[in-house]
Amino acid sequence: MKGLNMFELERNLRNWLEEDMPFGDITSDYIFDDTMTGTGELIAKEEGVICGTQIFAKIYELIDRAVEIEFSVNEGDRVSVGDVIGVVNGPMAGVLKGERLGLNLMQRLSGIATMSATFSDLVKDLPTVIVDTRKTTPGLRSLEKYAVRVGGCTNHRYSLSDAVMIKDNHISGAGGIAEAVTLVREHIPHTVKVEVEAETLTEVQSCIDAGADIIMLDNMDNDMTREAVGMIRKAGKGITIEASGNMTMDRIRGVAETGVDVISIGALTHSVKAMDISLKFAK
Amino acid sequence: MKGLNMFELERNLRNWLEEDMPFGDITSDYIFDDTMTGTGELIAKEEGVICGTQIFAKIYELIDRAVEIEFSVNEGDRVSVGDVIGVVNGPMAGVLKGERLGLNLMQRLSGIATMSATFSDLVKDLPTVIVDTRKTTPGLRSLEKYAVRVGGCTNHRYSLSDAVMIKDNHISGAGGIAEAVTLVREHIPHTVKVEVEAETLTEVQSCIDAGADIIMLDNMDNDMTREAVGMIRKAGKGITIEASGNMTMDRIRGVAETGVDVISIGALTHSVKAMDISLKFAK
Amino acid sequence: MKGLNMFELERNLRNWLEEDMPFGDITSDYIFDDTMTGTGELIAKEEGVICGTQIFAKIYELIDRAVEIEFSVNEGDRVSVGDVIGVVNGPMAGVLKGERLGLNLMQRLSGIATMSATFSDLVKDLPTVIVDTRKTTPGLRSLEKYAVRVGGCTNHRYSLSDAVMIKDNHISGAGGIAEAVTLVREHIPHTVKVEVEAETLTEVQSCIDAGADIIMLDNMDNDMTREAVGMIRKAGKGITIEASGNMTMDRIRGVAETGVDVISIGALTHSVKAMDISLKFAK
Amino acid sequence: MKGLNMFELERNLRNWLEEDMPFGDITSDYIFDDTMTGTGELIAKEEGVICGTQIFAKIYELIDRAVEIEFSVNEGDRVSVGDVIGVVNGPMAGVLKGERLGLNLMQRLSGIATMSATFSDLVKDLPTVIVDTRKTTPGLRSLEKYAVRVGGCTNHRYSLSDAVMIKDNHISGAGGIAEAVTLVREHIPHTVKVEVEAETLTEVQSCIDAGADIIMLDNMDNDMTREAVGMIRKAGKGITIEASGNMTMDRIRGVAETGVDVISIGALTHSVKAMDISLKFAK
Amino acid sequence: MKGLNMFELERNLRNWLEEDMPFGDITSDYIFDDTMTGTGELIAKEEGVICGTQIFAKIYELIDRAVEIEFSVNEGDRVSVGDVIGVVNGPMAGVLKGERLGLNLMQRLSGIATMSATFSDLVKDLPTVIVDTRKTTPGLRSLEKYAVRVGGCTNHRYSLSDAVMIKDNHISGAGGIAEAVTLVREHIPHTVKVEVEAETLTEVQSCIDAGADIIMLDNMDNDMTREAVGMIRKAGKGITIEASGNMTMDRIRGVAETGVDVISIGALTHSVKAMDISLKFAK
Amino acid sequence: MKGLNMFELERNLRNWLEEDMPFGDITSDYIFDDTMTGTGELIAKEEGVICGTQIFAKIYELIDRAVEIEFSVNEGDRVSVGDVIGVVNGPMAGVLKGERLGLNLMQRLSGIATMSATFSDLVKDLPTVIVDTRKTTPGLRSLEKYAVRVGGCTNHRYSLSDAVMIKDNHISGAGGIAEAVTLVREHIPHTVKVEVEAETLTEVQSCIDAGADIIMLDNMDNDMTREAVGMIRKAGKGITIEASGNMTMDRIRGVAETGVDVISIGALTHSVKAMDISLKFAK
Numbered sequence A, B, C, D, E, F: 001m002k003g004l005n006m007f008e009l010e011r012n013l014r015n016w017l018e019e020d021m022p023f024g025d026i027t028s029d030y031i032f033d034d035t036m037t038g039t040g041e042l043i044a045k046e047e048g049v050i051c052g053t054q055i056f057a058k059i060y061e062l063i064d065r066a067v068e069i070e071f072s073v074n075e076g077d078r079v080s081v082g083d084v085i086g087v088v089n090g091p092m093a094g095v096l097k098g099e100r101l102g103l104n105l106m107q108r109l110s111g112i113a114t115m116s117a118t119f120s121d122l123v124k125d126l127p128t129v130i131v132d133t134r135k136t137t138p139g140l141r142s143l144e145k146y147a148v149r150v151g152g153c154t155n156h157r158y159s160l161s162d163a164v165m166i167k168d169n170h171i172s173g174a175g176g177i178a179e180a181v182t183l184v185r186e187h188i189p190h191t192v193k194v195e196v197e198a199e200t201l202t203e204v205q206s207c208i209d210a211g212a213d214i215i216m217l218d219n220m221d222n223d224m225t226r227e228a229v230g231m232i233r234k235a236g237k238g239i240t241i242e243a244s245g246n247m248t249m250d251r252i253r254g255v256a257e258t259g260v261d262v263i264s265i266g267a268l269t270h271s272v273k274a275m276d277i278s279l280k281f282a283k
Helices: A006-020 A053-063 A092-122 A141-150 A168-174 A177-185 A201-210 A222-235 A249-257 B006-020 B053-063 B092-122 B141-150 B168-174 B177-185 B201-210 B222-235 B249-257 C006-020 C053-063 C092-122 C141-150 C168-174 C177-185 C201-210 C222-235 C249-256 D006-020 D053-063 D092-122 D141-150 D168-174 D177-185 D201-210 D222-235 D249-257 E006-020 E053-063 E092-122 E141-150 E168-174 E177-185 E201-210 E222-235 E249-256 F006-020 F053-063 F092-122 F141-150 F168-174 F177-185 F201-210 F222-235 F249-257
Strands: A037-044 A068-071 A084-091 A129-131 A164-166 A194-198 A214-218 A240-244 A262-264 A277-281 B037-044 B068-071 B084-091 B129-131 B164-166 B194-198 B214-218 B240-244 B262-264 B277-281 C037-044 C068-071 C084-091 C129-131 C164-166 C194-198 C214-218 C240-244 C262-264 C277-281 D037-044 D068-071 D084-091 D129-131 D164-166 D194-198 D214-218 D240-244 D262-264 D277-281 E037-044 E068-071 E084-091 E129-131 E164-166 E194-198 E214-218 E240-244 E262-264 E277-281 F037-044 F068-071 F084-091 F129-131 F164-166 F194-198 F214-218 F240-244 F262-264 F277-281
Touching (some): A006 A053, A006 A092, A006 A141, A006 C006, A006 F006, A037 A092, A053 A068, A053 A084, A053 A092, A084 A092, A092 A129, A092 A141, A092 A249, A092 A277, A164 A177, A168 A177, A168 B092, A194 A201, A201 A222, A222 A240, B006 B053, B006 B092, B006 D006, B006 E006, B053 B084, B084 B092, B092 B249, B092 B277, B164 B177, B177 B194, B177 B201, B194 B201, B201 B214, B222 B249, B249 B262, C006 C053, C006 F006, C053 C068, C092 C249, C092 C277, C164 C177, C168 C177, C177 C201, C194 C201, C201 C222, D006 D092, D006 E006, D053 D068, D053 D084, D053 D092, D092 D249, D092 D277, D164 D177, D168 D177, D194 D201, D201 D214, D201 D222, D214 D222, E006 E092, E006 E141, E037 E092, E053 E092, E084 E092, E092 E129, E092 E141, E092 E249, E168 E177, E168 F092, E177 E194, E194 E201, E201 E214, E214 E222, E222 E249, F006 F053, F006 F141, F053 F068, F053 F084, F053 F092, F084 F092, F092 F129, F092 F249, F092 F277, F164 F168, F164 F177, F168 F177, F177 F201, F201 F222, F222 F249, F249 F262
Parallel strands (some): A214 A240, B129 B262, B194 B214, B240 B262, C194 C214, C214 C240, C240 C262, D129 D262, D194 D214, D214 D240, D240 D262, E129 E262, E164 E194, E194 E214, E214 E240, E240 E262, F129 F262, F164 F194, F214 F240, F240 F262
Antiparallel strands (some): A037 A277, A068 A084, B037 B084, B068 B084, C037 C277, C068 C084, D037 D084, D068 D084, E037 E084, E037 E277, F068 F084
16 A cells, blocks of 8 residues: 555544544344354445555454455456455454445445546546545545555645645745745745746736745636646746636546646545445355 | 644644654745745635644744734634635744644645545435544544544544454354354443444344444445345334445445444545635735 | 443543643652652552453553553453552652552542442342443443453433433423323334333332333332332233332342343442552652 | 642643543533623532642643632641532633533542542541551542541552562462562562452461561451460561451441451442532522 | 744743643742842853744743843854853742753754754865755654754754655565655655655666656765766756765765766764753852 | 563564554565565673563564564673674564564663663772662653662662652642651652651751651761761661762762762763664575
8 A cells, every 4th residue: 555654543443432432332242252253255236446454454363364355356356247346354243344435435435546547547548647636535546545545546745734825825825926935935835836826818828926835727728728738838937827716527628638637636536436345144 | 723732732743843844944044034924815716615723823833922813704614716814924944834734734624524424425414423543644533533523523443452343364263253253242342332234134232143233334325225224224223224335425325324323434534635725925 | 341431531531630640740850750660569559340440541541552461350340459460550740640540540439349249149940130320420420331241230311311211300301101101102113122110019010001011119118119010920921010219239139039021229339439449660 | 738749730631631631611601692691509418528728729720721710628637518618700601611510520439439538437436547448530539538538547559560469360370379479579669568368267377477578368257356466466577457358337446346457448439429529600 | 933833842841841840849939939049150061053033032031020031142042151042030930940941952053063063064165055854853853954944954854744755675566666666656645755765876777767756875875875866967967866774974075076966965963962051150 | 681670671662563563564575475584683782781581582482483582692691793782583574573563672771771780890898889869761661770770789669659759849739848757758658768858967867866767968068978878877777878969989988988888879860872773684
């Protein structure tokens, strides 16, 4: 699980297991003893890209090391309806205690990975990259951004701390684009990029002049986008061009063809359709 | 905010704010000083039921008490496209630091409340109650179940600890429905109800005989459901009847008309379509 | 350890070990090196029911896995004065670091289990069940309720969140028993029972009419209790009857014989007489 | 609240409130709205020494600042049956949410304070001081030791970290009393005292020779204790003498009269009889 | 306090206060009552740049809001021996409980700010910027990087997560500089810069060709540095040039004059000489 | 690691690793896979006393158990420039993730141990002991005091809770030295020592009379110190004598020769010069 903080993940998994059983599993605890084992198959109920296999396994490592998980697909593999994703085997009480959290996470992350793969496939022959936003579920940003990567897209900034994004409020506050960029550059590390939002071509020009590292073309139509791309490329400063705002599936390819480097899409994470996966037990 | 643990909420909000600014907001911090204030309007970009107003306000209480929020709608009110939900006013750095978390939460909770209201409206003239499931986002169960209530539905159990739910694995493990119910009743508080899943009418009869408090009719069609309701009502034991399994909007009314007391729907929380709400600043 | 949240338990044990050695054990650390081992016997200094063996073992798992514990009794066994409960063997520094916490917990939990067994034995030929209350030690509710179960009683609700208990203040607030029950039922899950306190037979009747799941007869004498039981049974609604208030050992059997289902006793946990257990080392 | 870590206290109170309402108070939350207030009186149901008034008040500060508490007694005052200890007034939902934790703590701490006062009174005309031990409830050591002080006794060491206590295992491990004392003194701060247990007069002499700061006379009868005191005083090294082991109420005065400086009593905290205090609401 | 996570700061301050008084201040608690107040002056015992005034004030906000602090200097001001930095006034017990933590932090942060100011002054007429490294005290990275900024320098990356730094191990692992840069660029956000270490001019050329955003000249002498700067500027790709390795005070100006953009210096934080500041009380 | 709280240490190490990679190591994670291993040597770049070997090993235990560490020196050994301290071998991603924290800690602790050894060597033929103060880094007190012990000195009190230190403010507050000592003795455990600061010989006499366990001679010159020692020894009460205030290397021996028992030195921890240690990888 590249690019994850494993300590945060373990902390979260423990908290989430506690959320689901603050004083134990009062059904399974009183029905099963440790010798009663069972086997369940994780089955895809719809097509999609699987994400969260190692997280699923980690959950059982925390609950009961006697539970064994074997996955028959790799992280990021696309599966079809009915495919067996993996097999869970071990003491039934342990297996059932982890089931709900395991599925809740894997379904959500696979939903994000699947959505990301869909978007990314639409432009796979073009150099444009699809990225997510900060519209993630509170507490799950790391995992959701991980799922976006598993689905073949990449990430926008992680938080308000690791990249500068200058929006219209900042511009008003500073008294202009050039002023805002200068003000921020005085304080931030040289390792941090400065991105500026532009809504008009005049603003695009100001961004170029102000030395922005990334210019975000906000809610422009494709013609204006193309013109902006032309202006920025002509400036020859190696500026990255991002398009954003209402990026639906039908628009994406057209936008990519304008030549932008990056398209950012909130829908990758803000309205996740969980992928349907079930855990079926052998009778 | 009835039925919420306010201490957990505050803890979570602090963690989620840290998730979005592990080392501050490096754009706003360096552009605004404390004297620069601004005003933003929360505007509904689509129709829906608003949920999360007090949580939104609480976020700003934690960030900067100088930020003032006034809501023009009440929790649970339905709004139309373009309606102003509330006004945020105060130091711009503070306002912007809370914006993303505030919107992420309010959009998600309002999405759940709106979906819940849609389902609940479909059966509002019938005694049947719509409830959620444990298919909630890890770490957000309390908030999501709260949103379900705000939307006019009620909740199923909170966790594996506060109600018994005997499923087919438990039945196999115990050696039968009667055995499973008996085994569990020996250990649980007298304040806890025992729910048993039944897939056939024979199982329904066993549940009745075993003294289940709630019988969950799992994936039955409407005819079988009606028959099961008849059997259970005839037993006259005051058993609650729950229907579950693939409860889509078009099925719900038909199922409710079979006379079940409760319909449980995972989709209330597992695939949330965030309601589109934006924070627009006065220029 | 059925019905326990193992993640909470581990967290607590770590905190409690830190409470007892915020900067190490400055006696043992400087006297023993890792090669110096010893053996101690856990000995019952009075008769009682043993509770906490696995918790005792878990403490040493956290301190030093080289310390081995072997118990010669099972959880819930009754022991006599002088009985050896188990043997602890391993590096002396580790053994001594866990001794105080291990004994503090096992003595307290065994005290509760013993008291619970005493009460439960008094009515063991009757169908009445003895339960605890929320008068537990802050921070130890889960463990103390576990000890009650080990001692042969069962539990009342865990917290203010998992069952409704309507008392006189709620009744006044709502404007009557029926109003209170109705108000609450609108919001709570269908999996949650509603218990109502009654001090008079008139109130008992109101509880029956209001559809209470459980009626708690509060501080009634045996005659009134018997009469109340008659009224409730006659209503034939499957209502659970609980008696509460000043339930001393001499009263318990008489109360049980009135036919109540449940007797709740705060004294099971609120004034624990620790069972005397010592760890004696071989010289 | 002298000698308490206020940050730890607040952390604990929050956790304990969460323990009692992991997802809110589902009775009071749905019956009371914020405008419904009430008044309750804290009444002593038995004689005793009150401890925990400020902690009780702090609980309500965390739940709802609109709840007001006024105490009519001071911390450490002795009250009689029927005495009003204080008055709680405010929104009923808030008042009821804090009631159980408030009473659980105040009853327990007042129980300890009362027991401590009883012991301390028995020797109040003598210079001997009564102290507690580490036999405290896990997680409550600070509060229980505070209650001991409120009751007029003082404390033994807080933990394994703040004073050295050399017992027989340590002596065997080190190869003798002198060796043990020397070994420890090499590593500990000069601000830390070294206490050594002695079971015989020979051991007492070894302790004196080894330079112990405190000698604990373990389970000696009064005659041997008197002799030991004589030996130690004669040595003229300002050594503190502690008596320990099975110190019941009838023995205490006799032991004190032997001239020991300190008597340590596990029973001050290990088997707390909660003082009966109730919160009665005005009808 | 720009660029700080205020929630982390508060959490840390609480922990650090607990570290210094796990069970209260047993001297001040027993000597002072709440009515005994005092006034102390924070006095510079040596010349330096003050950092930590608001943190100092925050400590007292957490301990006792009755303690008032007034600073006579601003954050970042340079003071001389004997200058009064501020005045602390309030209940003596509260004042003394915060004294040690307050001074420990302010002395350390002022030490870093002073050192940073010294370095930054050496090149203040040149465009070169001095930055810190990740050689910070565990747990204090945010505060120490803040102090670096207060002293007039800026920061290098915050952590392993917010900027890429490719060193020789990575280059071997990937099979070359170009391969390493390509591999990383596939996964990281477009908002993240890629820095590569170069020890030779051949490596510098490879970094240029590979498209590094920043090239770190590792341990080069001034001649080689000057040559590398020439090569990189000539490439005209807007690459940032950083010099690193053994950057002592006497070398700094020479290195800056080679034309590098950034010089990184571990000594800004790894061996802090605390600035001598004392709190003197009025007699 | 004697005298350390291992649970606190593990908690801290996890937090510090999260501080350095809040969302993973975005360089190593994307370059190395698990099969790519490497070997690094820990090399002393300057002479000093090594401290932190087991802590270094513990870090890797938390990151990746596949990383193996073998130390060729023992904790507390003195090494010379170029000495190999140990070897780290394992998956490169894991090795690099722990490198910075491991070095930051070991360099700091070895710096303290080295400084402590230097001071302690200056008086090694004298009975005087060198101790630290509470001028430690917030959050690192336990580790820094451990390093002081490894370097051959011992510790002063750990915190405001485990020993009494009466300073001039306390004396004014109480109305005199005798009053302060009496007031405190009433409340503190008999296991706790009382130290009193004296600035004049008159105060020294008052301390003797008041029954101080330790007298701290504050900022006295050697003549006055010698006189004070004489007075205290003559009193024959076994009082420990501590000298404090501006104890530089050149003064230490002279002060020790006055006959004081203890010299306390803030510089052992407040201005740590990190020992230069590097991790060099085999090419």
